Structure formats: C-alpha cells, structure tokens
Amino acid sequence: MELPLTQNIRPGRPPLNLAEYENAGGYQGLRKVLAQLAPEDVTQLVLESNLRGRGGAGFPTGRKWSFVPMGEDVPRPKYLVINADEMEPATFKDRFLMEGDPHQLIEGIIIAAYAVQAGISYIFLRRVYVTASQRLETAIKEAYAKGYLGQNILGSGFNLDLYLHMSAGRYICGEETALLNALEGKRAIPRSKPPFPPVVGLWGKPTAFNNVETICNVPHIIRHGPTWFRALSRVPDGGTKIYGASGKVRRPGAWELPMGVTIREILEEHAGGMQDGLAVRAILPGGASTDMLTAEHLDVRMDFNSMQEAGSRLGTGTMVVIDDRTCIVGLLSNLMHFFAQESCGWCTPCREGLVWVAKILKAIEHGMGKPEDIEHLRLHTRLITLGRTFCALAPGAMEPLQSALIYFEDDFKRHIHEKRCPWR
C-alpha cells in the first residue's frame, strides 16, 4: 500500500530539511512542471487525477483551478491562498502534514501557483499552530535560498513569492471570503457571492484557494501521473486521505489510508476499537459540522459520495467517536456553544439563531427543557439553511443537531421528562 503524503513523516522527529527532502525525490515534481508542462497541462493532470478538495467541500481541484482566468490580459498579480486555518473542532490532519513534511506543502504550492499563474501566495495559518509555523518559516527560507521561490524559479521565468500569515483566532476565517477580508486587514466577515474569488478575490484580483492536504497531493500527482493517483483509492475519488479518530477509542490518532476505507476499518484496525467497557453509539464523521451517524453505519465508506448517500458528509475525515456513556444532548450543547460563539455576527439567522438554539440545548441538558423545545429545535434546523445565511457556518451547525433529532430523539425526551441528565 503506497502512502505518498506521509512517506517522509517520522513521528516524534523533526521533518526532513530541504536536502533530505530532495534526496527522497522531493522537488522533482516541480522540476518536471517547469521544464516540460504548460500551466494548463498541470491543471489537466490534476483534473484527470480526480483529486477532490480535502478542506471539507470535496470540490474537484482541477475544476477549481480552471475557474481562474488565464492569459495576458487578466488582472495581476493573481494570488494563491492556502487555507491552513484548521479550526473545525476535532480536526488535526493539516497540523500533522505541516509539522511532518513542510517542503511537501511548499512544493505543492509552487506547482499550484504555476498552474493558475499566481505571483503571490499566502499560507493562512491558525494562531495556535506554533510548531507548524516555525517549521514552515524554516522551510520557506530554505526554498528561497535554493531558488525554488522568488524570481525566475529554476530559470523558468516563473516568479512566486510565498508568505506565511499567522492569524489570531476565529473559526470564521476558514470561510474563504471571510479569509480574504482577514488577509486584507479587515474584520473577517464573509463577502457576498458572486463575484467568486477565482475571478474577484484578494484585493479584487483572481485568487485560487486550496486546503493544505489537497495541495500536498499535487507533487505526487505530477511525479507519478493521474492513473497511479486514482489507483491509490478504493473509490472513484483519487488518492489517499488523512483520516483521524478522537474520543474514547484505544489509540486516538491520524492515519493516511486509501480514500474510501470504511468507518469500521478506521475505528477497529487503526484506532484500536473502543476503550474497555464502552460501545460506540454515534460518529461525527468529518468534524463538528457534519451529520451524526450511528453504530448501524460502521460499514459505510469514508469518501465524499458514500458519506453523502448515508446522510452525512466526509468533511475533514477526522471523526469523533461518541461512546454510550457520553450524553448526546450535552455534546450537542458543547458544539452549539462553539458555533454561537464563533458566529461573526454579520447575518441575523446565525447571530441570533445559534444563540437561541444553544440556550435551548443547555436548558435541556440541565433538566430544564420543556416538551415543546424539541419542535423549536427542529424548526431551527429547517430555517437556518444555506440560502438564508451569508455563509455555511450556521447551516453547518445545524447538521449534527438535525441528525441527532432523527437518531436520538429519545435522549432529548428523557432529559425533559426526568428533568435531569440521565447520563450523569
């Protein structure tokens, strides 16, 4: 089984420096691109690889790049922004990649920037990833010194400047138009779309956006080709995936596995199953803003289409395993407190609605819920939806709630009827 993304990662040890990364085959993808391929050829290869965005939405990466206007007459500089603001609760996969192999990300960035002909790239990194920031800064300096960044890269005539931008908190910065505002030095509130960022993005210029894990795949696609990349996967989406598991499992962690492994395989073979005496009751498959699944769904494959058919989303692919001694209502109350707190306040359904939902959940959790509260919660899951809000934050917040109301309605009823939390 080939595991390209983690082949250089040695847990507990510092990442490969530039020379070591080159010895392991690093920057060969970039050399091939600059010597042999036109920008459109790079995009075409990525399109053929069936690489889908690993930030959660799963949009085909090659198609995303194809929306960036090309040619001599387009506004410049064009930008490439790398979303490294990994703030989805229970997600720690991009940290693993940035700390473990920073040059892999940098090589991917240079190739992606070449494909869309971006002249400036920013890595937008969350504040608490201090180790990742130090390792990326070191790797960026090494790449400049070796001529992989800067002017006339490897004599190709292609120029790229890469900067690390370290944010200062706030989940909303992961939303791409809010991130644009943050980078421009404004309050990080989302922008109305259209226009879309590939055409009108950072400072009004064409801007491509990609997640860290997505970009880390790119050098491997170039080196080994789209057919090889598709064959890494068990499903039509190409490649491997960094999956993770947290909660009361024996060995919480993150693992690179073929795209399309089942929940059961991750849980039992890699996370070592549940801790003694506990049984799995629910799964948040891809972060806090994905619909819950249950113990009935363990044989569902963790890929974009299979998860959607099962009524959830792959999201970030880092799952939270919820055991039978953890209170689902309490857990939802924790999630909704997060979403309400992280609302940027720009649109009313999110600013007011999430706080209301959080208050209802907290009341039920503490035995102060009323029978009609369940209908109020349901009503909110129908009202706070895409199209009624500026961005996906609040609709995402409704996903775990709406699924919990389907699978675990009795838990809510017991809290209300017994006027206490039955799990305490």
Next chain:
Amino acid sequence: MLTEQEKKEIEAVAEHYPMKRAAGIEALKIVQKHRGWVSDEVVTLVADVLEMSSTDLDAVATFYNFIFRRPVGRHVILVCDSVSCWIMGYDTIVNHLKNRLGIGLGETTGDGRFTLLPNVCLGACDRAPAMMIDDELYGDLDAEKIDKILASYD
C-alpha cells in the same frame, strides 16, 4: 511611543502585502509580544504606522480572541473546551485549574502569574484533554500532570 524595534518589525511584515493595513493583525501581535497586551493608546500608535484610522484597526483588534485588549498574566493558559476534549474530561480539567489557581475563566491570578482562558479546539484531539500555556502545547492531561506543568512556570 512605539519602540524602534516594534516599528522595524511592523514595517518588515507590512512588506508582505500590497497595502499596509493588511499587516494590522500581525502588527498588533508584534506589540503584544513586547508589551503583553494592546492598550487603546497602542492601537492608535500602530494605526498611524499602518496609515489607517484607529477605529478601523480597533474593529480588527476586537474581532480576534488572541489580541488581548486588557492586561493578562505573565503566562496565558488556553484550555481546550471543544468536543473531543469535552468527551475526554474537559470539566474535570478546567475545575482543577480553577481550584489550583483560585480564579475563574477570563481571570488572572493575584500575583500576575497566570491568566486562564477557554479556547476552541487546539487541534490536539489525539491527545485530549489538552491545553496550551503561551506557545507550548500539553496533552493527555490529568490533575497530577497539570500540577507539575504549572510548577514549571515562574
């Protein structure tokens, strides 16, 4: 007054952007690194360097949880309160911290040593429950481990 060092660092980071104001958040972090927190006066001084209004800069400053607009202790403890840490015992951990330090969330110890703040997911879910003190991450916490960690800070 901003120090020469602060000005130099702010000017250097402003080079990364086509417009100076884009360096706002990084500039605020630079002065915070030197002074511990960001006062109203400092917001005005930084805004001058970035050629923007202090109101605009304060709108940015107040948006982010890592810009401290009030004084904090010598060390800031960020205790993760998100879902994986909540499952793994956040309540026990945060109560132990509160008792040990004699303060609530958002407060600073009388000797100015620690400020205790809740924080969203630290991305250390495989080592939950977790916390950060300044730039250092600590995972797999229990009461005993927390006591040892706290003792290592002045």
